Amino acid sequence: MSRWTYFAKRLVLSIPVIIFGTSLTFFIIYAGPIDPVTSILGMGATSEQIQNLEQQLGLNQPLWEQYFQYMVDMFTFSLGESWVIRPDVAANEVILSYAPRTVLMGALAVILPLFVGIPLGFYAGLRPNTLGDYTASFTGIVWRAMPNFWLAVIMLMVLSSSEYWLFGFNWETWIVSTNVAGTPEMDNLLQPLNFIAAVKVVLPGALVLGSASMGNEMRIGRTAFLEAKNSNYVEMARAKGVPGRSIVWKHIFRNALIPLIPVITAEAGVLVGGSVLIESVFGINGIGWLFFNAMARGDLPLAVAMMYLIILLIVGLNILQDFLYTIVDPRVGFEGE
Amino acid sequence: MSMTENKNDSIVERVKENPGPAARWGAVMAFLLLLEFGAIWGGIMSIPWDVPVKGLADVLPAAIGGVVTGIGSVFADVGNAFAEVPTLLERQWIPNRGYHVPGEGWQGTFLGLEPAYAWLIRLTLVYVYAAVTAYWAWRGYMTFRRHYRYADWTPADDMIDRFRSHNWGRFGLIIVAAFLVMALFAPAVSPTTESQNMTNPYDTENSMVKYYNENAGEVQEVTAGSANLASKSRGDRQNFGLWTYDKYDRFHPFGTLTTGKDLFTFMAFGGRISLFIGLFASALAGGIALSLALLTSYYKGLVDLATVLTSDAFSAMPRLLVLIMLVTVLQEHWISDIYSGAFLLAFLFGIWGWMGLWRAIRGPSFQIVENEWVTAAKGFGDRPWSIVKKHVAPYVIGYLLIYLSMSLGGYIIGAAGLSYLGLGVTAPTPELGRAIAGGQDLITTKSWHISVLPGVMITLLVLGFNALGDGIRDAIDPQSSSGDSSGEAAAAGGGA
Numbered sequence: 001m002s003r004w005t006y007f008a009k010r011l012v013l014s015i016p017v018i019i020f021g022t023s024l025t026f027f028i029i030y031a032g033p034i035d036p037v038t039s040i041l042g043m044g045a046t047s048e049q050i051q052n053l054e055q056q057l058g059l060n061q062p063l064w065e066q067y068f069q070y071m072v073d074m075f076t077f078s079l080g081e082s083w084v085i086r087p088d089v090a091a092n093e094v095i096l097s098y099a100p101r102t103v104l105m106g107a108l109a110v111i112l113p114l115f116v117g118i119p120l121g122f123y124a125g126l127r128p129n130t131l132g133d134y135t136a137s138f139t140g141i142v143w144r145a146m147p148n149f150w151l152a153v154i155m156l157m158v159l160s161s162s163e164y165w166l167f168g169f170n171w172e173t174w175i176v177s178t179n180v181a182g183t184p185e186m187d188n189l190l191q192p193l194n195f196i197a198a199v200k201v202v203l204p205g206a207l208v209l210g211s212a213s214m215g216n217e218m219r220i221g222r223t224a225f226l227e228a229k230n231s232n233y234v235e236m237a238r239a240k241g242v243p244g245r246s247i248v249w250k251h252i253f254r255n256a257l258i259p260l261i262p263v264i265t266a267e268a269g270v271l272v273g274g275s276v277l278i279e280s281v282f283g284i285n286g287i288g289w290l291f292f293n294a295m296a297r298g299d300l301p302l303a304v305a306m307m308y309l310i311i312l313l314i315v316g317l318n319i320l321q322d323f324l325y326t327i328v329d330p331r332v333g334f335e336g337e
Numbered sequence: 338m339s340m341t342e343n344k345n346d347s348i349v350e351r352v353k354e355n356p357g358p359a360a361r362w363g364a365v366m367a368f369l370l371l372l373e374f375g376a377i378w379g380g381i382m383s384i385p386w387d388v389p390v391k392g393l394a395d396v397l398p399a400a401i402g403g404v405v406t407g408i409g410s411v412f413a414d415v416g417n418a419f420a421e422v423p424t425l426l427e428r429q430w431i432p433n434r435g436y437h438v439p440g441e442g443w444q445g446t447f448l449g450l451e452p453a454y455a456w457l458i459r460l461t462l463v464y465v466y467a468a469v470t471a472y473w474a475w476r477g478y479m480t481f482r483r484h485y486r487y488a489d490w491t492p493a494d495d496m497i498d499r500f501r502s503h504n505w506g507r508f509g510l511i512i513v514a515a516f517l518v519m520a521l522f523a524p525a526v527s528p529t530t531e532s533q534n535m536t537n538p539y540d541t542e543n544s545m546v547k548y549y550n551e552n553a554g555e556v557q558e559v560t561a562g563s564a565n566l567a568s569k570s571r572g573d574r575q576n577f578g579l580w581t582y583d584k585y586d587r588f589h590p591f592g593t594l595t596t597g598k599d600l601f602t603f604m605a606f607g608g609r610i611s612l613f614i615g616l617f618a619s620a621l622a623g624g625i626a627l628s629l630a631l632l633t634s635y636y637k638g639l640v641d642l643a644t645v646l647t648s649d650a651f652s653a654m655p656r657l658l659v660l661i662m663l664v665t666v667l668q669e670h671w672i673s674d675i676y677s678g679a680f681l682l683a684f685l686f687g688i689w690g691w692m693g694l695w696r697a698i699r700g701p702s703f704q705i706v707e708n709e710w711v712t713a714a715k716g717f718g719d720r721p722w723s724i725v726k727k728h729v730a731p732y733v734i735g736y737l738l739i740y741l742s743m744s745l746g747g748y749i750i751g752a753a754g755l756s757y758l759g760l761g762v763t764a765p766t767p768e769l770g771r772a773i774a775g776g777q778d779l780i781t782t783k784s785w786h787i788s789v790l791p792g793v794m795i796t797l798l799v800l801g802f803n804a805l806g807d808g809i810r811d812a813i814d815p816q817s818s819s820g821d822s823s824g825e826a827a828a829a830g831g832g833a
Contacts, residue, residue, distance in 0.1 A: 013646060020650035028659075032666040145800040147750045149757050150773055150792035157780045273657030277754050281777075291658060292758065295665045307658065314653045 003326045010322045014315045019071075021311040026070050029300050031063060036300050040083050074308050080301035085294060091305040095290070100186045102279070102286030104198060106271045108206035110264070113214035118260065121221025125256075126248075128226055136218065144215035148274050152208045152281040156181060159204060176200060181283045205278045212274075213267045220263055224256035231255075258329050265321035268314050351485045358484045362477050369470050375422035380521075382416040388675055426466060426525045431459040433528055436549045436556060436586045444556075445547065452588035453580065456528050463525050467518040496735075499812040506808015512801030516794075520609040527602035528588050529561070534602040535765045538562030548585040559585065565597030572782035579786055592786045595775050600787065604794055607767035611798070613676070614683040614752045615745040621687025623741045626694035630733055631725040634702035648692040656689040657751060664760045677766035682755065686748045697740045702733045735813040742806030746799030753795055769795055 030036075036059065037050050045053075054060045058069065073080065079091040086094050120140075124133040160180045162171035172180060176197045184201035188194045228234065229252055237247050275288030287306065294303040352359045370377065390409040394402035423429070433455035435445035447455035482494070500506055519526055527534070533544045539562040546564045550557045568583035570576050570593045577583050577593040591600040633641040663685055667673050672681050705711070706729055714724045753770030755761035762768040769791040776787025 013642075013649070016646055017650045017653055020647070021653045024650075024654070025662075028662055028666060033670050034666045141803065142796070142800060145746060145803060146796045147753055147792060147799075149754050149770075150788075150795065153773060153777050153780060153788055154792070156777075157785075161781055269652065269655040273655040276657060276661065277757065280758060292661060295661055303662065307654065307662070310655060310658065311653045314655070315649075318649065318653075 007322055007326045011319060014319060018311060018315055022071065022074055022308055023067070025304055025307045025311075026067055029304055030066060030070070034298070034300075036083070036298065040298070070304075079305035079308070082294075082299055082302045084297045084299040085290070085302060091302050094302060095287070095306060095309065098286055098290045100286075101184055101198075101202065101284055102275055102288060104184070104186075105202040105206045105209065105278075105284065105286065106275065108199070108202060109210035109213075109271055110267055112206060113210040113217055113267075114264070117214035117217030118221045121218040122225045122253075122256070124218070125222040125225025125229065128222075133222075137222065140215040140218040143211055144219075146211075148208050148212060149277040149281055151211060152205065152278050155204050155208060156281060174200075180204070181281075183283065183285050202282075202284060205282045205284060209271055209274050209278050210267075212270060213263065216263050217260060220259055221256065224259045225252060228252040228255040254328070258325075261321055261324050261328065265317045265324075268317045272310055272313070346487075348485060351487070355484055358480045362473075362480045366473055366477065369466075369473060372425040372466070375420055375424045376426070376522075376525075378416060378419035378422070382413070382420045386413065426459070426463050426522060428459065428525060428530070431455055431462070433459065433588060434546075436547050438549045438556070439551075452528070452582070452586070453590070456588055456590065460526050463522045464515075464518060467514075467522070471514065496812040499815060500808055503808045503811055505804050506811065509801045509804025509806070509808055512797060513805055516608055516798050516801065517612065519605055520612045523602075523605040523609050527599070527605045528590060529599045529602050531602070531606060533561035534598050535606065535767060538565060538598075546585050546587065565593075567597065568593050569595055569597040570776075570779070570784040570787060571595065572779045572784050576783040578783060591790055592784070594772060594787055595779065595784070600772070600790060603767045603772060604769065604791060607769045607772070607791070608794065608798070610677075610679050610762055610766060610768055611749045611752060611795070614679055614686065615749045615802075617680075617683035618686035618690055618748040619741045619745045621684065622690035622694055622744070623737055625687070625691040626698060627730070627733060627737055629691070629695050630698045630702040630737075631729060633699065634706045634729065634733075635721055635725050637703075644695070648695060651689060652692045654689075656686075657754065659689055660685050660751070660755060661758070661760060664755065673763075678762050679752075679766070682752050682761045683748075686751060690744060690748065694737065694740050694744060698733055698736045701736045702729060705729050705732045735809075739806050739810040739813065742802050742809060746802045749795060749798060753791075 036057070037053050038045065041049055041053060051060075058066060061069075077092070079095075081087075082089050082091055082094050117140075120136050124136040127133055158165045159171045162169055172178065176193060178197050178200050182201065184198040185194065186198060189198060234247060234251050237251050242251075272288070275286060276292050277288070278284075279286050279288040280292065291303060291306050293299075294306065346354075386409065390406060394406045394409075396402075397405060431447045433446060433452045435443045435452055435455075437443055443449050443451060446452050447458065450458075524531060530543070532538075532540060533546070538544050539560050541560060544561040545558045546561050547556055547558050548564075549555075564583070564585045564587065568577055568585070568587070568589075570578070577589055579590070579592050581589055581592060583589065583593065583597075587599070589599050589601065591604065594600055594603060629644050633644050660682070664673075664678075664681065667681060675681065708728075711724060711728050714728055719727075752761060753768065753773070756768035756770035757774045759771075759774070762771075764771065772791040773788045776784060776789075779785065780788045
């Protein structure tokens with residue numbers, strides 16, 4: 001099986017995955033014990049109102065017909081309208097208005113650990129069993145064990161009285177004056193000052209969100225680096241007299257990257273799930289906040305639409321991961337059967 | 338060692354041949370367990386037996402159903418009677434609740450000691466008892482190994498020896514054991530009772546607090562609920578922090594909550610819930626992952642492909658979001674009432690937890706199936722089920738344990754995260770996440786302990802389980818690297 005056949009196979013297999021996830025969402029939401037009509041009308045609705053609404057929403061049709069309609073709607077991206085949070089506004093419009101903050105935070109949460117976790121891990125792997133290695137490893141392990149939302153609470157405390165904790169450093173007035181918690185202003189991001197302000201507001205959240213993956217990347221980076229360093233081809237290269245710098249970058253680095261790929265892509269699920277908690281700690285109203293509120297207030301079409309988009313996002317990232325594998329690791333497709 | 342005569346003897350027959358060591362060990366163990374007989378029964382009785390009994394009675398015709406509930410209630414009465422048997426570690430032997438009368442010292446506490454010391458003595462006694470029992474259980478294994486096992490050496494011996502010299506793993510084991518003891522003995526280690534602190538603080542029978550009223554100059558009684566109102570930690574204005582007494586002479590080792598309840602009691606009982614969720618979810622997820630790994634490694638091909646697809650589909654829905662969705666949807670359902678919603682959480686964590694585990698053990702189980710002994714067993718005509726049970730599963734379980742230990746922390750963090758959002762385990766049943774949420778606004782004040790201590794406890798617990806997992810891995814497979822990415826992903830907390 002060639003590499004590209006392998007990739008094509010993975011691509012085809014993602015279709016049933018999407019269908020399964022979307023169907024499961026439908027059955028949890030619409031076939032479960034929750035009653036959408038009362039969540040819109042409240043408890044004091046008359047039976048006539050209820051019937052009208054059921055007619056309007058198509059809830060009086062048999063379940064399988066609703067299901068069929070729903071699947072067609074989802075795959076044609078007509079995601080329905082919000083019921084409660086912003087009544088009668090298209091779901092995708094609502095999601096789009098909340099998305100930028102989470103996207104900004106998520107992007108930072110992916111990028112920061114890449115530039116901190118991996119170098120630290122490689123540093124530790126290059127000098128195994130030194131004090132620096134132990135410090136880095138131990139910090140990573142403890143960091144990983146801390147609940148993200150608790151870390152966020154602690155961070156909020158440290159930053160809101162930063163002069164006391166950080167030796168007179170004032171976070172709130174640093175570079176631009178912002179609040180520690182709250183929703184970032186997302187208008188006019190092209191202006192550098194606005195952009196910096198927005199980044200600064202989401203930065204603590206991104207740091208916390210990325211912290212778990214930072215610990216993972218560090219640990220895995222360390223072992224991957226160690227393993228590659230002690231492998232036969234590196235010894236061979238050394239015996240040939242290849243200079244140290246070239247060994248590190250050409251032979252060790254590239255091979256050590258392979259086990260890191262799934263860690264980086266697996267972050268997506270962590271980011272999306274974690275954003276609910278982090279956004280509620282820092283008071284950022286982004287996607288996670290929206291999902292939690294849509295569920296809590298019974299805005300079912302909005303929640304379903306978000307779940308569908310998230311499934312698409314994660315499946316897309318899995319495909320990206322396979323694509324990266326196919327490029328970076330020539331052995332893909334030859335392993336196993 | 339002398340067990341060479343007949344290797345097919347069962348363990349019972351081997352014990353009969355040489356009963357001495359087993360009898361000596363058994364006698365001490367029975368004595369140790371007898372000390373806590375009542376508590377063990379109390380534990381058995383605290384399982385919500387009425388749920389299955391009621392369910393059964395509802396399904397059956399009325400007459401038989403009535404009989405079933407009747408029998409059930411008889412068993413419940415007997416069990417409750419056993420549970421009433423006093424135990425060594427009960428709070429009534431070493432009471433830490435008392436009141437201070439000026440000039441006369443402490444009244445009602447153990448030996449008239451200050452409540453703090455009485456509580457410390459009880460806490461120490463609990464841990465000593467647990468340590469002795471654990472050591473004796475270990476002695477039991479050694480007795481078995483020396484006198485009753487026909488093999489002089491098994492691979493497991495090497496693993497255990499490797500684990501014993503693994504400091505990081507032992508550190509994890511000690512932390513985990515300490516928390517397990519705290520959860521198991523929560524009623525004994527906590528400075529106040531569950532009924533006073535959580536379930537019915539205004540009960541005039543069990544929740545009365547005696548104290549010395551200075552104004553009146555006499556000893557008076559008040560319900561724990563009203564006493565709690567006067568011992569709230571509310572930041573800089575009024576705070577009952579670490580190692581303090583409140584106005585009713587009640588001792589709070591970790592301070593009080595914003596509701597005036599004792600934080601240590603809250604955390605001990607909250608730790609119970611967390612560990613229950615973690616262990617139950619791990620058992621469920623591990624069971625699913627193990628059966629699927631055995632199935633896929635034995636049959637390969639289409640079964641494997643189907644499982645890959647299912648696992649991809651499940652992991653395409655982020656666990657935390659699905660849990661938020663399902664817990665909200667099922668809020669009114671009866672399943673949310675079992676164990677205050679902890680059962681539902683544990684169940685859902687289990688259902689959404691097997692994918693990473695399965696991916697992590699899939700590789701090793703594929704390798705194990707390739708071994709000659711499996712081919713030989715196939716050649717013998719063994720049934721697939723008995724082949725995988727005897728020749729594959731014992732090796733796979735070792736790998737599974739590593740990742741289970743690491744993912745357990747993720748479940749505990751996830752459950753705490755959900756209760757931080759107000760979902761999952763419902764009040765008044767304690768959950769660590771709720772304490773963090775409650776004390777969040779006070780964290781910059783003197784009442785910082787409310788949010789910080791539960792978080793530290795979760796961190797330690799998760800750290801302990803991770804270290805235990807590391808230790809098990811190095812014990813099982815010293816050559817393996819810790820850089821297994823799928824395993825690490827399995828161990829991640831799902832972002833909570």
